[in-house]
Amino acid sequence: MMNPSPDISELISRCALRDRNAFRDLYGRTSAKLFGVVLRILKDRAEAEEALQEVYVKIWQRADRYVQGGYSPISWLVAVARNHALDILRARKPVNDDIDEALDIADGGPDPEQAAMDKGERGRIDTCLATLDDDKADCVRGAYLDGFSYEELAARHGVPLNTMRTWLRRSLIKLRECLSE
């Protein structure tokens, strides 16, 4: 069976075998997405450029963990990038490897299953976010996509910090219930 254009998953596993061409190929196909992730969260181009380099160093070094982890490939890459950007944002420097420990949690599901689930779940988060008040749904999206902290969200919505915590935690409980329906 010919496979002239290896998929992202295969490229990552090639990185685990220390295949540099696969790494370059992977970079070519995913760097725009990951740069988009770190730039949106860090909101500073120079900082995002530095973060992007660190992210790909991590990807090369941890490729074998992806092979074990059962993530869908692009989700794993985005998670590495997002996590790294959040580390920088929260601590102004990467905290330590403990944070990335959580990236390695295996789900026991192979890629095809993951892909099927992604397909099935697509729209679910949107459906569930739509059950929240608009401003609360905005907070959830702002936290995930922009890396906003409770403090930033409180300031943006003009409410006290504790009010924001209460809002968002209640929203998360509601969201969680909807997601498992």
Added chain:
Amino acid sequence: MSDGREHSGGPEDDKVLVAEYALGLLDGSERVLMAHRVATEPALTVEMRIWRDRLATLDREFAETPAPHEALGRIEHRLWGEAIDQRPAARLKNWWNSVTTLRGLAVAGYALAFVAIGYIFVQPPRVDPNTLATQLVAALQATEGSGVEFVAFYDQGSGAVRITSLSGEALAENDYELWYIHGDAPAVSMGVLPVNQRLEIPLDEAAKSGIEAGTTLAVTLERKGGSPTGVAEGPIVAVGKITPI
């Protein structure tokens, strides 16, 4: 939770904490602590997976933005610099670089393997007290698709790796080939693996220095007789890190 500040503990609060962690709302020690708990407490691992998988559908909203031109060169410099050329394995680099032309031979349909490490208990060896020979083990456990599992055992005193297939069937058209990957050096072949029998692989000096705790072992599916180029051509069916026992 009425004061909006404290988590009072318990499963429900844990669920909220996982959600906050998944969204990136925790910081400082809370974030580090949850990262650890999510990785080590099964109930929280399950909860984290749910959030992780559902939230990942928002990833599409990260707009693609071309990365700066010089970034790849800088990454390569960080990763490999010039030092790599001084490694013994550097001579394999050219073989390795030819992999792109050969990758087309990859056999599809074999899912990547998941690996369980460190749960293998082996009878303690009789060790000469004058030597500090270390015993190392790697479990290579495949799931979907290949159904092939191996366990590898290395006694540095003997200078040979013993590997046994635990399950899996021999294939008419293909062979399994074992590789070790040490640091950033390209994978080095350790030969074709028979299925359903034990194999002892004597190591040369380069392999002895390259195989240690932390080295990765991988099994790929290759054409009959193994890859003719010294470079893996087929998909990985099992992979695992070597750990001391």
